[in-house]
Amino acid sequence: MTGHAETDGTTLDQNVVPSIDLPTAAVDALARSPDDDHRAPTIAVDGFRVTATTADAYTFETATERHADLSRAELADAAHDHDVLVADWYVFEHVVDDEGSRGAFLRWLEGATERLERLGRLDDGRTDAADASTSDAAERSEPTTATAIRDRFRSLASGIEHDWGQLRITATIADDGTRRYAIRHVDAAGIDRDHLEAHDDPRDARSIAKHDPDGRYRPLKTAPTLPTGWVFPDLDARECYETVETFYPATVANWDRERRGDLDVSHWHETMARQTGIYGLIETWDRGEGHEHVEWVAETCCADSQCLKRREWEYDAETALSVDGGDGAFPCREPCSLVVSAARRWTKLESEAERTYEFDLTPSEKEQLEALIDAVADGRVEEIREADLSEGANRYRTRFLRAKRFDDDGALRGVPTDPEEGTTDE
Amino acid sequence: MQSLVIVAHGSHLNPDSSTPTYDHADTIREADAFGEVRTGFWKEEPHLREVLRTVEGEEVYVVPLFISEGYFTEQVIPRELRLEGWDVDRWDSDGLSADQATLTATDTGQTVHYCGPVGTHEAMTDVLIRRAETVTDDPDVGDGFGLAVVGHGTERNENSAKAIEYHADRIRETDRFDEVTALYMDEDPEVDDVTDHFTATDVVVVPLFIADGFHTQEDIPEDMDLTDDYRTGYDVPATVDGHRIWYAGAVGTEPLLADVVLERAADAGADVGAAIERVRRTTAVAAGNR
DSSP states (O other), X not given: OEEXXXXXXXXXXXXXXXXXXXXHHHHHHHHHGGGOTTTSOOHHHHSEEEEEEETTEEEEEESSOEEEEEOHHHHHHHHXXXXXXXXXXXXXXXXXXXXXXXXXXXXXXXXXXXXXXXXXXXXXXXXXXXXXXXXXXXXXXXXXXXXXXXXXXXXXXXXXXXXXXXXXXXXXXXXXXOEEEEEEEGGGTTSOGGGSEEOOOTTHHHHHHHBOTTSOBOSOTTSSOOOOSEEEXXXXXXXXXXXXXXXXXXXXXXXXXXXXXXXXXXXXHHHHHHOOGGGGGGGGGOOSSOSHHHHHHHHHXXXXXXXXXXXXXXXXXXXXXXXXXXXXXXXXXXXXXXXXXXXXXXXXXXXXXXXXXXXXXXXXXXXXXXXXXXXXXXXXXXGSOTTOTTSTTOHHHHHHHHHHHBOTTOOBTTOOSSGGGOOOOX | OEXXXXXXXXXXXXXXXXXXXXXXXXXXXXXXXXXXXXXXXXXSSSBHHHHGGGOOOSEEEEEEOOXXXXXXXXXXXXXXHTBTTOOGGGGOOSXXXXXXXXXXXXXXXXXXXXXXXXXXXXXXXXXXXXXXXXXXXXXXXXTTEEEEEEEOOSSSOHHHHHHHHHHHHHHHHTTOSSEEEEEESSSXXXXXXXXXXXXXXXXXXXXXXXXXXXXXXXXXXXXXXXXSOGGGOOOSSEEETTEEEEEOOOGGGSTTHHHHHHHHHHHTTOOOTTHHXXXXXXXXXXXXXX
8 A cells, every 4th residue: 555644643744845955975976977877867767967068067957947067066056956856866876776676665665656667667577677768768758757756755755655564664755865764563553653662773673573473483474473563663775675674585576576577486386396305295296187286275375364475376387276366565486485394294194095984963063163173274263252152163162072072082973093993982 | 796695494483493594694794794694594584595686796605504515505505596507516525525616596697606504614613612612601611621512413414423523523633622522313422321421520512503493402401311301491501420511502503603604605705804803703702701
């Protein structure tokens, strides 16, 4: 989601483009930029352009103005007159300074789409970065670019919000035009920062992400079990990226590859065929008899209730799975190590032949078994109230079932698991 | 920009498995020798398959936080990192001498200097000794002490025992401890009989493991009779059969291990400047603590 934030209950004026106290370093960088094509501002992307006619004479242009033969001091004046445009260029070229996934993510966080397009077009793998900057961007009406940048600064002044997994990230702007970021749990969105535990070191995210709210170790970083109650209230761009990378490793890199149309997906079959050692046997689960087993694995492990990545891998490149891959912001490009480990266990269990067992159960007991499986599978056991006997997975109901239906060896209805072991007395 | 990636096993079950990896990465970050320091895991995230795409630099030093050369360092890590043309012969190793191989990662196009594991580097000997200093809180420990280096054994990998013996031999050659012995969990001489192997009253026992977990926190303390039940903990030192056993826990948690990571990268050509000296200094046991 994207939206405007109210920071600490203070509603900022959303209609004002903030004035920027342009840092000296920005003007210095501008004076150097004509020699550096890569970093030189362009009207299409940055809303302005600087060229050097002689060693110390500059031209400063926007879509509607042109100032030639400027001295170094006059260039500084022109820059200050167009502080928003110059600040925006300076922040991305010299502060963020990344044309890779980090830079793309920071651009995305404030909806700087014209800049993202320069790094590779959204949702179109056929267009590389160079094409995008010369086609789309150049076709756009140039005054619109400057307007878009001013609009973005106006939005930043009140805060621009994006969600990334269970993170709510708010981008704002400092007096010098650099960005500041706040990161908190999505469930803490409306909570005053004073009521949250404040952190300033991205590495603190390691310990926050280590255990779920019940204190259990989280082996999967993208499980939707991140605890809340904390905030990183004031991060710079690098710290923001590192914090996100710590909570959700490699998600930004994979999102950016997908955005550029360049995500390398390794499907189930090839992933399992790659495994060796104790995981080598998983390949034998694929017997060329369909892929229903993989549907079950994906339904089990990859639903949004279990993992916030959006599953993009299928059985193989030709065989899509019918179960939903989820709605996550960032993609899952191959079965993860948890799926591989679980698949090893299932490969062993599923090699067993089916047998027929006969049990006598009351209809309610059959339904209770179903309710028990549902409760465990959905992680609801803890929330079933002690005295709620209407719930099949209630502890007393379950203890009663065990008392009535298990023999001393724990066998259901005294029926042995292996008939070779002989019958157990009821 | 030169980048460092520390790769380790990690765990789905043990929350402490990744702790040494993060700690050593932090130490090296603070020593400022690399433009960036990243971590990657086999069982945690970022996974080995994806760690290189989190690295912005084009020149990457990959150091495995593993004890010995074997299945993980020779097959799993190079495969998952997608190191083009990898063959274990590139290390030309006798099981202890892997230093580095320079390859291209097909996934990212980065140049990867794939280093041998920390466990077989000669500097690991110093970490074992430092571990003995830490557990006894004595920077001069040695006189009147025995030292046992404990390994898993050869059950799964013969190179594992080679590394244990290599370091035990090197420590013995320093003449610092009265006695030095290599012991194993699943073969003779066994760690269960630790007191049979020493005449010294005080014995420091250091497992050559990267992280504390099931083996170092449960098996070994119980095998040595430091405790009947690992959950109730044990004393350091603990008295067993008239010996004082100073059980150190996994050597990989010793801060000086960061130095071995740096040494591995430096051997592979990384310019680490004064970082090695800095790490050795900042991780030292203060003299006169005892």
